[in-house]
Amino acid sequence: MAMGDVIQLEKLTKTYGTRRGLVELNLTVTEGEVFGYLGPNGAGKSTTIRLLLDLIRPTSGQARLFGRDPHEHAVELHRRIGYLAGDFVVNPRQRVGECLTFLADLRGGVPRARIQELAARLDLDLTARIKALSKGNRQKVGLIQAFMHHPDLLILDEPTSGLDPLVQQTFLDLVREAKAAGQTVFMSSHIMAEVEAVADRVGIIREGRLVALDTVARLRDHALHRFEITFTGPIDQAALTTLPGISDLTIDGPTARFALATDPNELIQILARHQVTSLRASEPDLEELFFTYYQPTDAAKETSHA
Amino acid sequence: MPNVLTKTLWDSRRSLTGFAAGTALVGTMYAGFYPQVADGAMGQAVEGFSPALREALNMEDIASAAGYLGSSVFGIIVPLIAVIYGIATGTRAIAGDEEAGYLDLLLAHPVSRTRLLLHRSAALAIGAGILAGLVLLAMLAIRNTAHLDTVSIDQFAAQCVALALLSTVFGSIAVTIGAATGSRAAALAGSAAVGVLAYAANTFATQLGADGLRYASPFHYYIGNEPLRNGFQWTDLGILAATIAVLVLIATTVFNRRDLTS
Numbered sequence: 001m002a003m004g005d006v007i008q009l010e011k012l013t014k015t016y017g018t019r020r021g022l023v024e025l026n027l028t029v030t031e032g033e034v035f036g037y038l039g040p041n042g043a044g045k046s047t048t049i050r051l052l053l054d055l056i057r058p059t060s061g062q063a064r065l066f067g068r069d070p071h072e073h074a075v076e077l078h079r080r081i082g083y084l085a086g087d088f089v090v091n092p093r094q095r096v097g098e099c100l101t102f103l104a105d106l107r108g109g110v111p112r113a114r115i116q117e118l119a120a121r122l123d124l125d126l127t128a129r130i131k132a133l134s135k136g137n138r139q140k141v142g143l144i145q146a147f148m149h150h151p152d153l154l155i156l157d158e159p160t161s162g163l164d165p166l167v168q169q170t171f172l173d174l175v176r177e178a179k180a181a182g183q184t185v186f187m188s189s190h191i192m193a194e195v196e197a198v199a200d201r202v203g204i205i206r207e208g209r210l211v212a213l214d215t216v217a218r219l220r221d222h223a224l225h226r227f228e229i230t231f232t233g234p235i236d237q238a239a240l241t242t243l244p245g246i247s248d249l250t251i252d253g254p255t256a257r258f259a260l261a262t263d264p265n266e267l268i269q270i271l272a273r274h275q276v277t278s279l280r281a282s283e284p285d286l287e288e289l290f291f292t293y294y295q296p297t298d299a300a301k302e303t304s305h306a
Numbered sequence: 307m308p309n310v311l312t313k314t315l316w317d318s319r320r321s322l323t324g325f326a327a328g329t330a331l332v333g334t335m336y337a338g339f340y341p342q343v344a345d346g347a348m349g350q351a352v353e354g355f356s357p358a359l360r361e362a363l364n365m366e367d368i369a370s371a372a373g374y375l376g377s378s379v380f381g382i383i384v385p386l387i388a389v390i391y392g393i394a395t396g397t398r399a400i401a402g403d404e405e406a407g408y409l410d411l412l413l414a415h416p417v418s419r420t421r422l423l424l425h426r427s428a429a430l431a432i433g434a435g436i437l438a439g440l441v442l443l444a445m446l447a448i449r450n451t452a453h454l455d456t457v458s459i460d461q462f463a464a465q466c467v468a469l470a471l472l473s474t475v476f477g478s479i480a481v482t483i484g485a486a487t488g489s490r491a492a493a494l495a496g497s498a499a500v501g502v503l504a505y506a507a508n509t510f511a512t513q514l515g516a517d518g519l520r521y522a523s524p525f526h527y528y529i530g531n532e533p534l535r536n537g538f539q540w541t542d543l544g545i546l547a548a549t550i551a552v553l554v555l556i557a558t559t560v561f562n563r564r565d566l567t568s
Binding site for chain 1: 309310313317406407408410411412413414415416417418565566568
């Protein structure tokens with residue numbers, strides 16, 4: 001193992017009876033990286049996370065955290081980890097401050113000022129009873145307990161579920177600060193946009209298998225760019241159709257609309273031979289790319305490259 | 307230092323207070339009837355029962371304070387509530403909190419499963435001790451006014467220590483079933499079933515012609531050798547304590563091996 005690998009999964013497999021959870025998953029997350037773990041609900045995201053935390057045990061293969069076995073070294077590893085569960089629940093009869101102090105003490109204590117600072121940033125009342133909180137406010141309690149002790153590794157399962165957009169921004173700031181401080185972040189989500197904003201690399205999981213693994217930048221290169229071009233003269237439809245990676249071509253009077261899955265060099269050569277009134281290229285839609293990986297069949301993936 | 311043990315006790319403070327106060331109150335009420343029973347009316351009524359029934363109900367000597375307390379207060383009502391407390395607390399300790407989703411967070415902290423289970427079991431034992439201690443204080447408070455002074459403080463204490471251990475035994479059975487299955491329903495139903503069977507085995511063993519059966523019942527080691535008459539029964543207390551130790555050991559082993567339910 002390389003020195004800087006924080007998470008290392010080797011052929012990690014988990015089956016629940018006959019139900020498939022994870023199938024021979026290989027994945028490495030390096031130190032200081034923000035890794036987005038994407039997939040639809042039920043794809044195996046939480047299974048992976050629960051395996052990392054020794055809440056469940058692999059059927060075969062192995063996981064390593066900081067080079068160590070998650071089961072054998074559970075207690076020492078958990079000292080270095082902050083974890084937010086997908087459905088964060090605690091005994092609702094206690095007060096927020098009481099709950100956070102207890103969890104902090106399990107880790108040997110966290111300065112009171114740190115808890116207060118996080119609560120203030122997330123606009124959370126430490127004296128409120130947890131049962132009186134909305135879903136979003138409970139999620140804030142979960143975020144604070146995950147971040148408060150500056151863990152080397154943050155494992156966040158659907159961290160923004162239930163948070164309003166303003167708080168989501170605060171959350172993204174917290175992740176950026178963690179990254180700046182050299183902490184590693186492993187966060188799962190089924191929404192591309194929130195991961196795209198902070199993640200260095202993204203893994204897409206479907207039906208227990210990793211179907212894509214790349215940097216956000218490179219995924220973006222492979223993503224569809226949408227074009228809307230208005231010509232002054234007649235449209236050279238034949239030339240456009242021969243463009244590699246073109247799809248969804250529609251001609252509407254002087255305007256052509258289409259999507260391109262490759263770089264636009266050949267398009268530019270065609271355009272150079274014509275008079276163009278206006279050209280609009282939209283940001284590559286990662287969400288769209290993401291959905292192609294989500295489709296249960298491979299046929300869908302081919303349409304984006306056709 | 308706040309930790310899993312103190313936090314567990316603190317979180318259960320309402321239910322523990324309710325159980326302990328309730329048990330002490332009910333125990334005091336029944337023990338308070340003793341002067342009327344000693345008058346002989348009850349004794350005469352029991353005379354009419356067959357000897358087998360009298361033995362089964364532990365009523366051979368209902369007119370003495372030790373006989374009356376051993377058959378009614380410490381024979382049925384107080385151990386019943388104490389065992390219910392044990393089962394409720396033992397069920398919540400692992401399976402209840404696991405089904406509620408609380409254990410994921412705790413075990414993602416630097417807390418081993420062994421430590422969690424030991425702290426939860428210790429909280430159960432301390433809770434049972436507080437309950438039994440309050441019963442003892444209540445008995446001592448009415449000892450003179452209710453004419454119970456033929457039973458010494460030492461003998462009351464012996465019975466209450468046995469009570470605490472009995473409650474903890476059934477709580478530990480619930481902990482163990484919960485640790486093995488993660489199912490609240492299984493822990494609750496399983497330990498309640500064992501409780502009923504164990505009570506029946508101790509009470510009706512002779513009638514069933516299986517005298518040896520009572521030695522399999524925790525209730526025998528709780529009251530079979532009449533601590534209210536004979537004081538501390540160290541062997542019986544030792545057997546109850548050893549049962550708890552074995553159960554906790556089994557619970558720790560199986561809990562460490564399985565997946566947590568989600």
